[in-house]
Amino acid sequence: MNAELDLGLERRIGKRSAAVIEKHLGLTTVGGLLNYFPRRYLSRGELTPISEVPLDEEVTLIARVISSSTRQMRARRGSLTDVVISDDAGTSSGPGRASGAHPGTLKVSFFNGFRAKAELQPGRRAMFSGKVTRYGGSLGLTNPDFLLLDEDPDTPGMDPEKLAAMPIPVYPATAKLTSWSIHKVISTLLDTADLEALGDPLPAEIAAREKFLPVADAYRLIHSPETPADWQRARDRFRYQEALVLQSALARRRAQLAAEEATARRPAPDGLLPAFDRQLPFTLTAGQAAVGKTLSEELAQDSPMNRLLQGEVGSGKTIVALRAMLQVVDAGGQAALLAPTEVLAAQHYESIRRTLGPLARDGLLGGFGSDAVQVTLLTGSMPTAARKQAMLDAASGTAGIVIGTHALLSENVSFYDLGLIVVDEQHRFGVEQRDALRAKASKPPHLLVMTATPIPRTVAMTVFGDLETSVLDELPAGRAPISTHVVGLSEHPAWAGRIWSRSREEIDAGHQVYVVCPKIGADDDGDFTPGEAAPPDADLEGENGSRELASVTGVVEHLRDEPALAGVPVAPLHGRQDPVLKSGTMASFTANETKLLVSTTVIEVGVDVHNATLMVILDADRFGISQLHQLRGRVGRGGLPGTCLLVTALEPGHPSRRRLDAVAATTDGFELSQEDLKLRREGDILGASQSGGRSTLKLLRVLEHEDVISRARQDAQRIVAADPSLSGQPRLAAAIDEYLNPEKEAFLERG
Ligand code: ADP
Ligand code: MG
Numbered sequence: 001m002n003a004e005l006d007l008g009l010e011r012r013i014g015k016r017s018a019a020v021i022e023k024h025l026g027l028t029t030v031g032g033l034l035n036y037f038p039r040r041y042l043s044r045g046e047l048t049p050i051s052e053v054p055l056d057e058e059v060t061l062i063a064r065v066i067s068s069s070t071r072q073m074r075a076r077r078g079s080l081t082d083v084v085i086s087d088d089a090g091t092s093s094g095p096g097r098a099s100g101a102h103p104g105t106l107k108v109s110f111f112n113g114f115r116a117k118a119e120l121q122p123g124r125r126a127m128f129s130g131k132v133t134r135y136g137g138s139l140g141l142t143n144p145d146f147l148l149l150d151e152d153p154d155t156p157g158m159d160p161e162k163l164a165a166m167p168i169p170v171y172p173a174t175a176k177l178t179s180w181s182i183h184k185v186i187s188t189l190l191d192t193a194d195l196e197a198l199g200d201p202l203p204a205e206i207a208a209r210e211k212f213l214p215v216a217d218a219y220r221l222i223h224s225p226e227t228p229a230d231w232q233r234a235r236d237r238f239r240y241q242e243a244l245v246l247q248s249a250l251a252r253r254r255a256q257l258a259a260e261e262a263t264a265r266r267p268a269p270d271g272l273l274p275a276f277d278r279q280l281p282f283t284l285t286a287g288q289a290a291v292g293k294t295l296s297e298e299l300a301q302d303s304p305m306n307r308l309l310q311g312e313v314g315s316g317k318t319i320v321a322l323r324a325m326l327q328v329v330d331a332g333g334q335a336a337l338l339a340p341t342e343v344l345a346a347q348h349y350e351s352i353r354r355t356l357g358p359l360a361r362d363g364l365l366g367g368f369g370s371d372a373v374q375v376t377l378l379t380g381s382m383p384t385a386a387r388k389q390a391m392l393d394a395a396s397g398t399a400g401i402v403i404g405t406h407a408l409l410s411e412n413v414s415f416y417d418l419g420l421i422v423v424d425e426q427h428r429f430g431v432e433q434r435d436a437l438r439a440k441a442s443k444p445p446h447l448l449v450m451t452a453t454p455i456p457r458t459v460a461m462t463v464f465g466d467l468e469t470s471v472l473d474e475l476p477a478g479r480a481p482i483s484t485h486v487v488g489l490s491e492h493p494a495w496a497g498r499i500w501s502r503s504r505e506e507i508d509a510g511h512q513v514y515v516v517c518p519k520i521g522a523d524d525d526g527d528f529t530p531g532e533a534a535p536p537d538a539d540l541e542g543e544n545g546s547r548e549l550a551s552v553t554g555v556v557e558h559l560r561d562e563p564a565l566a567g568v569p570v571a572p573l574h575g576r577q578d579p580v581l582k583s584g585t586m587a588s589f590t591a592n593e594t595k596l597l598v599s600t601t602v603i604e605v606g607v608d609v610h611n612a613t614l615m616v617i618l619d620a621d622r623f624g625i626s627q628l629h630q631l632r633g634r635v636g637r638g639g640l641p642g643t644c645l646l647v648t649a650l651e652p653g654h655p656s657r658r659r660l661d662a663v664a665a666t667t668d669g670f671e672l673s674q675e676d677l678k679l680r681r682e683g684d685i686l687g688a689s690q691s692g693g694r695s696t697l698k699l700l701r702v703l704e705h706e707d708v709i710s711r712a713r714q715d716a717q718r719i720v721a722a723d724p725s726l727s728g729q730p731r732l733a734a735a736i737d738e739y740l741n742p743e744k745e746a747f748l749e750r751g
Contacts, residue, residue: 004197005031012192017185024177030193031738033186034219037238037698038169041231042127044149045164047087050104050139053132060129060170060179062149063087065120066105070113081113083120085128106132108141116146125149127168129178143175167225186223195219201735202241206715212237239699241735243712246700249736250465251713251720254306257466259724260444262304263333265419267296271330272359272373273323279357280319287311287472288320294470295324295448299331299420305446308464310454311472312669313633314479317450320472321422322352324448329373329400333419336394337403338437340424341575342379343602346583348424349377349403350590351608373400380407381579409436417441423449453626454669456677458706461713473670480641482632484664486620486657487647499616499645500564503596507568511613511640512589513596516631518622519551520574520600550618555598565596573599601627603634610638620646621656625676628663677703 007030010018018028027033042048048061063085070081089104108128110116120126126148130141171182195216200207207214213221213233222234267273284292291309298305311317325335337352339345353360353375361372376399378390387407393399397416402408418441438444449467460469487495503513548554556572559565571594573585582602588594590609597603601623615635620628628646636642646664650657662675700708719729726733 004194005029005034009033009189013185013188017188020177021182021185024174025182030189033189034193034223035698036171036182036186037222037235038231039172040170041167041225041228042170043164043228044166044168047125049089050087050106051089055132055134058129058131058173058175060127060173062125062127062168063106065122065124065126067122068117068120070117073111078112081110081117081120083108083110083116085126106139106141108144108146110144119148120146127180129173129180131175145178147178147180162226165227167228167231169223169225169231183223190220190223199731201729201731202237202244203715203719203729203732206240206244210237210240212240235699239705240708240712242698242700243705243708244716245732245735245739246462247465247709247713247716248720248726248732249739250462251716252724252726252736253466254468255720255724257306257444258303260304262302262444262446263331263417263419264300264302265328265331265333265446266300267327268330271326272371273326273330276323276326276356276359279359282476284319285316285472285474285476287474288316291320291470291472292323295320296327299324299327299446304444305448306467307447308449308451308460308467308469309472310451310460310469312454312475313452313630314475314637315472316476317472318348318351318424319355321424321448321450322355324446325401325420325422326373328419328446331419333417334394334397334399334415335401335420335422336408336415336418336437336440337401337422337424338408339403339405341602342381342405342579343573343582343586343607344424345377345379345403345405347586347607349375350587352401352403374398375401375403378402378404378407378413379579380405408440413440415440418445420446420448423447453629454673456670456674456703456706458702458709459673459677461709462702465713478639480636480639482636482642482644482667484632484644484646484667486660486664487645488652488657489647489649490651497564499647500559500562502645503614503616504564504568506614506643507565507595510611512592512594512609512611513614513616514603514612514631514634515555515596515598515616515618516603517550517552517555517598517600518619519549519554520576521551521553522548549622552598552600555618559596559598568596569594570596570598573597573602575600575602601631603631607634608637609634611640612637613640613642615642615644616647617645618647619649620660621648621650621654625659625663625672628660629667629669629672632663674703 008018009021009028009030009032012030013021013033021033022028025033025036027036042060042062044062047063050061050063053059053061064087066084066086068081068083070079072079085106085108087104106128108116108130126146128141128144128146130144133140133142169179169183171179171186173179173182198215198219200215202212206212212218218234218237220234221230222238225231225234295305295307298307309317309320321337325337328335337348339348356373356375359372360375374393376390376393378387378394380387382390390399390402391413394402395414395416402415407413421437421440423437438447447467449464454471454473455463487499489496503515506513552572552574556570559568559570571585571588573582573589577585585594585597586607589597592611612635615632617623617628617631623631632642632644635644646660648657648660663672666672702709719732720726723729726736
């Protein structure tokens with residue numbers, strides 16, 4: 001609690017202003033408005049480049065008036081004042097251009113704009129706000145408003161040079177409330193609020209070490225800076241504060257989870273795990289062995305393991321998880337493996353049973369015994385009888401390892417003694433789902449989360465910040481490299497046919513081929529996995545809008561008449577098929593009966609068929625970078641070199657084609673995920689489940705501020721370790737509560 005921050009705004013800025021702020025910005029407290037930071041700053045002395053102003057957004061810009069004219073309206077009473085404003089960039093490019101269509105000019109129209117007519121004389125500089133829209137060839141500003149800059153009453157008698165350098169804060173504004181009105185209200189608040197009483201959420205030693213501004217000064221300078229250095233210093237402080245609050249919330253959650261009591265699952269010297277290790281046909285990589293040791297030790301503790309395992313595609317995460325599951329089974333517990341799709345759950349079920357060999361038994365053989373473990377599949381689409389049996393086996397403890405999809409999360413699924421949950425391949429599971437699964441056990445179970453592709457460190461620290469992280473960064477020995485090529489049909493139309501003869505060569509050599517399409521049929525949207533963002537510019541491509549995208553049914557049809565593939569067994573696979581058909585198709589492909597599989601991204605994650613060597617991705621520009629990296633990871637798995645063809649009809653140099661070039665240029669998943677995330681919006685990175693918190697980040701950018709985030713994480717870890725309840729840091733504790741629960745402001749009693 002902080003009395004000043006939680007104080008109702010009307011106590012500091014009056015009823016009327018408080019009502020306006022609440023109506024337009026939804027803020028009701030002193031803290032809420034003080035923390036409404038400028039989005040950026042304009043330089044008072046410089047005009048804003050109009051070409052850089054985003055379309056269809058409320059903007060604030062500084063421009064010079066070029067011309068002004070007023071006419072009576074014909075259709076209704078009143079006059080219209082048209083003002084052309086400029087950033088001075090286009091106007092010097094000479095005469096002869098249509099007026100209003102200069103680059104760097106905007107037309108602003110005011111209905112009955114008496115003030116505009118009087119004040120916006122040619123040559124005047126003013127700040128304008130409104131929404132930038134395009135009419136025909138020229139740009140206009142709708143719902144415009146303005147503030148003359150030359151005789152700004154805020155700054156009487158200021159040295160002109162200093163004045164020109166003075167930054168003007170730009171707030172996220174609305175159509176009804178301009179940035180400068182917001183600034184005015186905040187200026188009043190800065191004068192009336194008791195800033196000295198705010199106290200500092202940052203521990204004093206950190207503020208001293210980082211030479212941060214005192215809180216009161218920082219609030220003044222972020223809202224009313226005199227120089228760019230002022231707001232930069234203030235912003236650095238609040239950014240760090242944001243990182244520390246976030247990381248302390250996560251550190252506290254980690255500490256709370258670790259303080260829970262779990263059942264220790266110690267290794268058994270004569271159990272299934274040692275037997276499994278003896279029969280493994282390969283040796284573990286150094287990374288697998290090291291991570292395996294960590295997991296084994298953590299499982300043997302009586303506090304729950306909460307670990308993220310991230311690794312390159314094909315680095316062998318499944319074996320690591322399976323070995324952990326066996327240790328739990330050896331100790332008398334059950335393990336659950338949660339997969340994102342039915343195809344992947346079924347594939348895991350098959351391959352884990354195959355890998356276990358005689359150490360696995362299915363339900364029918366019956367009987368308890370420590371010489372084998374029952375592996376059970378449980379998915380939503382299973383026939384009722386089989387599903388009921390699987391649920392019974394989970395509840396009775398007959399099933400040692402239960403593999404399934406989201407269905408495992410449903411209420412009527414229960415376990416006899418759930419000791420370990422493995423969440424495979426997903427950045428799609430948020431904190432809530434992790435908690436839902438944890439609730440399946442009477443005591444908190446151990447938890448292992450595995451990502452599909454590597455993710456940047458700072459993303460791991462925020463999105464999965466409540467988990468400890470392990471990384472598998474090497475691929476098993478003998479892994480053949482995958483070579484990736486961009487096949488540009490716009491320059492080489494003939495290559496379209498070459499793709500199929502290349503496929504035939506692969507099949508004649510005894511291997512298999514995947515063909516991936518963005519759509520299922522001629523008129524649908526494909527298999528979009530929930531939570532997976534489409535590539536950022538997927539809908540903006542005129543080129544593709546007019547052209548038919550490759551679809552599974554269309555390609556299968558086409559291949560029937562393709563001479564190069566005559567007699568080759570081809571099968572379609574997509575998410576809308578009957579589950580029995582799907583698993584039949586997968587089984588036939590795994591058995592090397594189907595030679596060429598035409599599918600959607602259902603095969604994106606985890607599918608593991610060693611004999612497949614060629615991956616053809618049609619209209620590859622429709623997929624995101626991580627998706628493409630995942631997809632190509634399906635080939636080159638069995639020691640046979642893999643090839644991936646990224647087929648596109650886009651012109652070279654098109655932004656979406658550069659994404660393909662990036663994928664072709666490297667097989668380093670960390671590098672690619674960094675690249676991928678740069679193209680996405682922060683919100684997509686963090687997702688709805690953002691690190692257990694409910695609010696959005698203000699000043700912190702997960703990819704840009706790695707240094708800030710890791711320093712804050714270390715500090716947070718230290719602070720929470722020394723003082724788990726944060727009783728010595730009440731201001732920090734309050735800031736964490738505010739971060740986790742921003743809605744609380746709405747419920748506070750006012751006045
Ligand atoms: P991912 O990390 O992408 O989930 P998988 O667990 O599917 O990778 O492993 C890919 C393939 O590598 C599997 O066929 C697996 O059996 C094999 N594999 C795993 N570990 C090793 C190893 N140490 N040596 C050789 N092959 C391995
Ligand atoms: Mg996997």
